[in-house]
Amino acid sequence: YAVPSYCLGNIGPSVTTTATLESRLSHIGFGTLPQTFRDCVIITRQLGVRYLWIDALCILQDDHGD
DSSP states (O other): OBOOOOOOSSOGGGSOOTTTHHHHHHOOOGGGSOHHHHHHHHHHHHHTOSOBOOHHHHSOTTOTTO
16 A cells, blocks of 8 residues: 555545545546645556555545544
8 A cells, every 4th residue: 555645735626525435436537636646646556556545535534433
């Protein structure tokens, strides 16, 4: 796993919530990601790492139990 450190800042609709979970499980469009996340994907692929964990995408942001 690669786990980037980044400033959450203003990433808008790029977080996963209970409302967006179903669509996120089927597909996350590369072009819809903020530039920071796209850079993380590119670098992770270049390093040959198979998995990338981005908290804003992998943790439900509106579920305090997640």
